[in-house]
Every structure is written in C-alpha cells, then in structure tokens.
Amino acid sequence: MRKIRYPNGKQMPDTPASSYVPERMKANEFLAMMQAKQQGAANRGMTLEEEVNESNQYYVAQEIAAVHKKPTPLQIVKVDYPSRSAAVIREAYFRQPSTTDYNGVYRGRYIDFEAKETRNQTSLPLKNFHEHQINHMRLVHKQDGIAFAIIRFTMQAETYVLDASHVIRFWDDAHQADGRKSIPYAYIAKNGHRIQESYRPRLDYLSVIDRCYFS
Amino acid sequence: MRKIRYPNGKQMPDTPASSYVPERMKANEFLAMMQAKQQGAANRGMTLEEEVNESNQYYVAQEIAAVHKKPTPLQIVKVDYPSRSAAVIREAYFRQPSTTDYNGVYRGRYIDFEAKETRNQTSLPLKNFHEHQINHMRLVHKQDGIAFAIIRFTMQAETYVLDASHVIRFWDDAHQADGRKSIPYAYIAKNGHRIQESYRPRLDYLSVIDRCYFS
Numbered sequence: 438m439r440k441i442r443y444p445n446g447k448q449m450p451d452t453p454a455s456s457y458v459p460e461r462m463k464a465n466e467f468l469a470m471m472q473a474k475q476q477g478a479a480n481r482g483m484t485l486e487e488e489v490n491e492s493n494q495y496y497v498a499q500e501i502a503a504v505h506k507k508p509t510p511l512q513i514v515k516v517d518y519p520s521r522s523a524a525v526i527r528e529a530y531f532r533q534p535s536t537t538d539y540n541g542v543y544r545g546r547y548i549d550f551e552a553k554e555t556r557n558q559t560s561l562p563l564k565n566f567h568e569h570q571i572n573h574m575r576l577v578h579k580q581d582g583i584a585f586a587i588i589r590f591t592m593q594a595e596t597y598v599l600d601a602s603h604v605i606r607f608w609d610d611a612h613q614a615d616g617r618k619s620i621p622y623a624y625i626a627k628n629g630h631r632i633q634e635s636y637r638p639r640l641d642y643l644s645v646i647d648r649c650y651f652s
Numbered sequence: 653m654r655k656i657r658y659p660n661g662k663q664m665p666d667t668p669a670s671s672y673v674p675e676r677m678k679a680n681e682f683l684a685m686m687q688a689k690q691q692g693a694a695n696r697g698m699t700l701e702e703e704v705n706e707s708n709q710y711y712v713a714q715e716i717a718a719v720h721k722k723p724t725p726l727q728i729v730k731v732d733y734p735s736r737s738a739a740v741i742r743e744a745y746f747r748q749p750s751t752t753d754y755n756g757v758y759r760g761r762y763i764d765f766e767a768k769e770t771r772n773q774t775s776l777p778l779k780n781f782h783e784h785q786i787n788h789m790r791l792v793h794k795q796d797g798i799a800f801a802i803i804r805f806t807m808q809a810e811t812y813v814l815d816a817s818h819v820i821r822f823w824d825d826a827h828q829a830d831g832r833k834s835i836p837y838a839y840i841a842k843n844g845h846r847i848q849e850s851y852r853p854r855l856d857y858l859s860v861i862d863r864c865y866f867s
Contacts (some may be wrong), residue, residue: 441747448787497791500791500794500795502795503751503764503791503792503795505750505751507722507723508722508723508724508725508726508749509723509726509727510723511723511724511741511744518688523742523745523746524744526726526741526743526744526746527742528740528741528742528743529726529740529741529744529745530660530738530739530741531739531741534723535720536718536720538754540756541755541762542762542764542792542797544795544796545761545762545795545796545797546760546762547756547757547760547761547762547797549718549757573718575717576712577718579715579759580717580718580757580758580759580760581757581759581760582718582760582762583756609705612811620850626765649802
C-alpha cells in the first residue's frame, strides 16, 4: 500500500487567487469563501468541510474507506460548445441536494453523514439541515446504514459525531408547535462522541465510528 | 425484514417537456439530450440513465433502498449574485468524476454502480469507463461493498448486471500490451445477469441484486 506523504507544517496547497476554483460548494459556502479570501485566506484555519475532505482523501489513498463528498447539484440551463472537450456552462443554478453531502463504504457498512459547523456557542441551529436530508437519514437507518452528523462548535474548537437519530428527533420536535429550533451544545457534548484532533488525518472521524458502531 | 410494497397501476410522475431541466449530466449526455429534444423527445425511448433514475426514485419513495445518482462534478469559475437566493453560475466546466455515478444502501449493504449503454452489438468498449472509476470499484470491493455495472446493448434491447470484478479484469488485461479493449457481448450475456423488463419500476435492477448478492 502506498504511503501518504503529508507536507510538514504546511497548510493544504494554496491556489493563487486568480486560478482558485471552487469545485463543490453551495451558494452560501461560495459567499463565505469569497469573504474569507478577502479577509486573507492565509490567516484562517481549515473549515470543517476542508478537514473532512482531506481526511477522506487520506482514507481513500490508504484504502481505509471509500468516502466522498457528493458534488453540489446544479441545474444547467445553457452550455456553449466551442469544442466538445471544452464545453462551457454559461447559465446554471444551485439546487437543493436530495441527500446528505457525504457517503461511502467502510468495513462493509454503508456510512452517510452531513458536516456542519457553527459559531454559535450554545447550540446548533436546525436550519443547518433541510427536510430532504432528514428524510434521507431516516431511510438510511431503515436500510441499516450508518447515518450521523459531524458537528463542530468553532468557538470551542470541539467536533463531535452525533448519530442521526438525535438529529431526527430534534427535527421532529422542532416541527411541532413548541419544539426547540436547535440542538443544545450540552446535549451534543453528552450524547455525541468527540473527535480528538490527530495528525493524520487531522480529523480522524473513522476512529470514532469504529468505537461507536463496530465495537 | 420489511415486505416491499409496489404501488398499484400508476406510472412515475411525468415532467412536462417545457420544464425539463437537465440536472445531472455530462457534456456528451447533455449534447445527446439536446439532439434528442430536437428530434422530438416524445418519440424516443428512455435512455438507460433515465430508467435507472426512475427506478431509484421509485425505490426511495417506497423506502426499498436509498440509491442516488451523484451530481456531475463541475468546476465553477464565475458566479453572479443578483440576490443571494438566485446566484447564477456564469462560467463552469465539466470535471471528471472520481467515482462511479450511483451509490447507496440496500438491505444493509453498500451498493455502487455505473450504468453504460452501447449501440455496439458485439461488445462494450472499455473507453466507457475511466481509470478513477475502476480504482474506485476496486476499493469498494476491498471494503466489502457491492460494485457492479449495469450494461445495456441498445440494439438487442438487453440489459445486464455485471459484477465489477469482470470489468476490472478486462480493464487490467486491456492495459497490458495485447489485452482487448472491450468486453464482448457474449461474455456479458454469459457472466452477467439479465434484468428483465418489468412494469414498476421499469428497470427493477434490485431484483437481480437480490438474486446475485443476497441469496
């Protein structure tokens, strides 16, 4: 098996602003990224999504798991064909995904998750999820897959794996008249499983999955 | 395990031609679709991809499986924000996917496949696959997932499930000096498992998966 080489002390390779191309992001993520760039990207840490993607690349390269982020679904309206190999999309719109962002296979099991980070210190607002994702997680559970959320509280610098059953329960409660519209930090800290920072991959979430679902 | 219920008598919902928007397609598929539209979409049959997508919608609606086509990965270069809710992508390019097109969970197992159709009557050219997809299928097998191809010979109107191990073997042979560059029809008819046409869903590939991988 090929060894992965990690650059020492270096951030993920930086792409010069002029050629940086967001490949898989939603409108709001794109906006956030553009704002971050204006504030000086060199100064910011990696986002949760970047860390998850880096971990997945590591897992794939090491043949530990096959987990990928799904591309953002777009509604393509107009395409120019200056030549077939260089089709240019000239008009397209972001669409709401019908599933969670990440899925794949690990140790014979289907795994499926959504990664969310919040600067809110007391709770994760449920508006971070949408109904299609919740229903998708229900179906994954019904089909005996592993479904969870990776939740980061940015200010506390703490990241948790929380089984989808909790997310679904809070969602259902929120959609009754008096349900709360967020999952409290204290609840997640108690019922979730913290992902400790590690070196490679930086966000070794599968070590938590091992503990929670395979032991 | 829950019994599968099939709805009575109704077709899958039809989308009116005027509102049909290609959401997830590659440049060549997009071209083919545009040509088909010009020739009068009403007169053509469904493509394999359309049938697979229709089947997946059916499986999800019936809670039989959670299988989805991954959106086509695009490299977004330029986005206009006339207002936040209506971001318009003004320049983007098709990217090569790093995985197969379809994956999901069924009866506790991870399933992963690619759907290919050819008008060639004697073989499926291997150029229908690319190396990332082959390596992805290797890794899925290594992680004990179910990986296969759904292959349609359009002229014969025959559709088969062929385990990925066969595709991988032909691919590896082809990449030695004297390997053949295609999988013969006769080989697929012998080693694959034919999907019989059914009513709902029209392409009930999971009934073949039941036979091949669950019995």
